[in-house]
Amino acid sequence: MNAPLPAISSLREAATPQARFADHSSFEVRFESIGGLGAHAAGHVLATAAVLRMGLNGAHFSSYGSEKKGSTVRSFVRLSAAEQPIRVSAPVETPNVVVVFHAVLLRNPATRGGLRRDGTFIYNAPAGVIPEELKALPRTARVIRVDALGIALAEKSRPNAVLLGTICGAFPWIDTAVVLEALSEEFAGKNPAAVATNERAFQRGATEYEVLEGVGEAEGDLPISRADPEWGFATQPAGGLLPEPGNTAWNDLSASRTGLMPVLDGAKCIHCGVCDLVCPDFCLVWGAGADTSKFERELMGVDYRYCKGCMRCVESCPTGAFGEAVETPGMADRLRVPLFPELIK
Ligand code: SF4
Ligand code: SF4
Structure with a gap:
């Protein structure tokens, strides 16, 4: 028999920040992306809106690979009530929300690592077959699909504006208007022409998403995925040898x-x-x-x-x-x- 949902799952449906943070827990988001799709900007906008316009505590940072278009980018946002200091500055390992910007990342188990059983998994894909990999999500997690790329192309925007809208749509306690204001402000200085297109993409992201039923099959929270370095001082090959000769055949672009x-x-x-x-x-x-x-x-x-x-x-x-x-x-x-x-x- 299926176990009942934990009581904490009601927090994702909370209508106000006060109700969401009544239990003093934090709200942790991990954006899983690749360079060039705007995950860092999305995290920055969400945290800025929460701190400067919603009166919450917040922290945001991103981790990059080789800072080139196409390399993995993870962006982390932590929010808490104003009276609840955030003292952790490590990557988000047990997220309430995972937002996946690119379908190719679904193949990597680290993308879903640590997702809480009552968490929310948002991924960018058009309607169609649900990838097999998503069976590994918790049975009790909420899974949301949004065609962020399709909407972004139609509105001449980028997937980050759409996905920010979807986060706001999925969590009623997040003030959609202030996140949109922060998004517009972010672009008003850099690229004023993008403000209107981003607003349209954001609004569509906030409404044009699907909640998919019966996707995950795993029980409980997912295990944390922590990439340990392959080699340390005690295990590195002698004399700096390269045991696997470099070649391009195994590259995956x-x-x-x-x-x-x-x-x-x-x-x-x-x-x-x-x-x-x-x-x-x-x-x-x-x-x-x-x-x-x-x-x-x-x-x-x-x-x-x-x-x-x-x-x-x-x-x-x-x-x-x-x-x-x-x-x-x-x-x-x-x-x-x-x-x-x-x-x-
Ligand atoms: S080889 Fe074919 S695909 Fe390539 S440029 Fe010529 S016509 Fe186009
Ligand atoms: S096939 Fe070559 S030229 Fe065409 S998009 Fe791919 S990398 Fe670029």
């Missing part, structure tokens, strides 16, 4: 694509090779064509593992054979033509 991918229409392709001249990552795959009297080599497709979505191939193609498509979960795996088939297990 999937997370560098921020929602769009090139798609080849083979019927329009004249195999001229212009796209291959401009592709910076050598991810186009060529092979013997069906009719070798016509073309010795034909373009077979793209190995999306190595494609960063720069769209140079789309811009340079003289026949329109390469088009730009919105990437949906699993699409790259389906259309991928592997460069190194021997590496696929």
Whole structure:
């Protein structure tokens, strides 16, 4: 028989900050993203609105990889009642809310690590099949899907504005108007033209989300995921040897694509090779064509593992054979033509 939901789950439905923080617990959000999608700005806006406009205590910081577009970014927000100091400045390991900016991150168990049994898991994806990985979420957690990229593209905004709106929509005690004010203020100085588009994206994010039922199957809180360094002073290889020689075959640039991918229409392709001249990552795959009297080599497709979505191939193609498509979960795996088939297990 299913265990009843813990009493604390009512906190996520609290209507006011006073009701939410009546038990003196904090509210912890972890944004899981990749560089370029605006997770840091989203965390900054949420914390700023809570501290300066809602009278709460708050803390925010982000951790970056190599500070380049496409590398992993995690942004952490902690909020508490005004009389409840925040004394922790470590990453959020047991979040009330996880917000996932890019579907490719769902594959990594660390993305959902530590989510509380009464937590909320918000992820960016269009309607459709629910990824298998989400079965690992707590059975009692709330799972929310929002097409943040689709809305952002339609409104000429970015997914962070949409996802901020969804957080506000999902938690009634967060003052939507003041978060929107903080968002507009953030952009008014940097890019005034973006204020109106972000506002529309935010408003749509606050209402156009789906709560998915029966997704998670795990019992209780999820275990904390803490990445320990592979090597320490006692375990590092002798003499600074590299036991695994560097090569590019294992690279995976999937997370560098921020929602769009090139798609080849083979019927329009004249195999001229212009796209291959401009592709910076050598991810186009060529092979013997069906009719070798016509073309010795034909373009077979793209190995999306190595494609960063720069769209140079789309811009340079003289026949329109390469088009730009919105990437949906699993699409790259389906259309991928592997460069190194021997590496696929
Ligand atoms: S540039 Fe266009 S037509 Fe030429 S090989 Fe590439 S996809 Fe085909
Ligand atoms: S978008 Fe096109 S040009 Fe850019 S990396 Fe991918 S295949 Fe190469």
